[in-house]
Amino acid sequence: MSDTSAVVGLPRLGEKAPSFEAPSTAGVLRLEDFKGGWLLLFSHPADFTPVCTTEFIAFSEIYDELRKRNVALLGLSVDSVSSHIAWIRNIEEKTGTKIPFPILADLDKKVASAYGMIHPGQSKTETVRCVFVIDPDAVVRAMIYYPLNVGRNMKEILRLIDGLQTADRHKVATPANWNPGDAVVVPAPTTVEDAEARMKAGYDCKDWYFCKKKL
Amino acid sequence: MPCVTADGKPTVSAKQILEALRATALTPEQLSEATHLPLFRIRSSLREIVQVGWVSENQGRYQATQEGIDRSA
Numbered sequence: 001m002s003d004t005s006a007v008v009g010l011p012r013l014g015e016k017a018p019s020f021e022a023p024s025t026a027g028v029l030r031l032e033d034f035k036g037g038w039l040l041l042f043s044h045p046a047d048f049t050p051v052c053t054t055e056f057i058a059f060s061e062i063y064d065e066l067r068k069r070n071v072a073l074l075g076l077s078v079d080s081v082s083s084h085i086a087w088i089r090n091i092e093e094k095t096g097t098k099i100p101f102p103i104l105a106d107l108d109k110k111v112a113s114a115y116g117m118i119h120p121g122q123s124k125t126e127t128v129r130c131v132f133v134i135d136p137d138a139v140v141r142a143m144i145y146y147p148l149n150v151g152r153n154m155k156e157i158l159r160l161i162d163g164l165q166t167a168d169r170h171k172v173a174t175p176a177n178w179n180p181g182d183a184v185v186v187p188a189p190t191t192v193e194d195a196e197a198r199m200k201a202g203y204d205c206k207d208w209y210f211c212k213k214k215l
Numbered sequence: 216m217p218c219v220t221a222d223g224k225p226t227v228s229a230k231q232i233l234e235a236l237r238a239t240a241l242t243p244e245q246l247s248e249a250t251h252l253p254l255f256r257i258r259s260s261l262r263e264i265v266q267v268g269w270v271s272e273n274q275g276r277y278q279a280t281q282e283g284i285d286r287s288a
Contacts (some may be wrong), residue, residue, distance in 0.1 A: 011265070026217065026255075026256060027217030027218065027256075027260065028262070033258040034254075034255045072253065072255055102255075
């Protein structure tokens, strides 16, 4: 018996983000409109649903922190622009939260398909909860995929962005559970000569390949 | 269209852009600084405003046309 399930394309880390052009609550937007700054593109399953509403409020609460980090925020679901407008007006009316970022209306699922947002095991019609961190050169730097029934954590999203930007700025890596201000990982040496020099370089080393430093 | 109202007039954000482009040609980045609108919004809006003929583009700089100036008055 042949497998007739559809092949889903997924963006890959380190590669150019799939281009898109789609209507949104702020007019027609293209990926290239965000070039030169970081973009956090996220999807939610559906407007007027409870977990999504909590996430929209939470994303709004970190909006200013994202702007400080030169990160634009862009939502997406397969609902229409009219549905998005009605929903964000409802959120503001019921909770007092004004949604400051645009939301793509991906009715034909072109963007959702390009970004691998529809996972039939969860839903054949709605996107799962995806997050794509795209850098100023439009390269995908990180991806998060969450299921329909578990909301995302904004602290982790901010921590992820801080880690990426710190790694870029200082040419380092960040260890498990890193937060800004913690010691960072010095990239492992790639030559015997560098490995010998590493232990005398003044870093906090457990061994030649495993060193940290404070920024 | 987000920059053009149902009666063919510029929206509030389009007016801001046309005002900023009235006297001088600006790049999208300069326009974003001048209007405090996000850069993505400027790029998206300029596509539309150029299409309706209210702004012209020359070597990456944008300036309001006479029609754009008249519309924003």
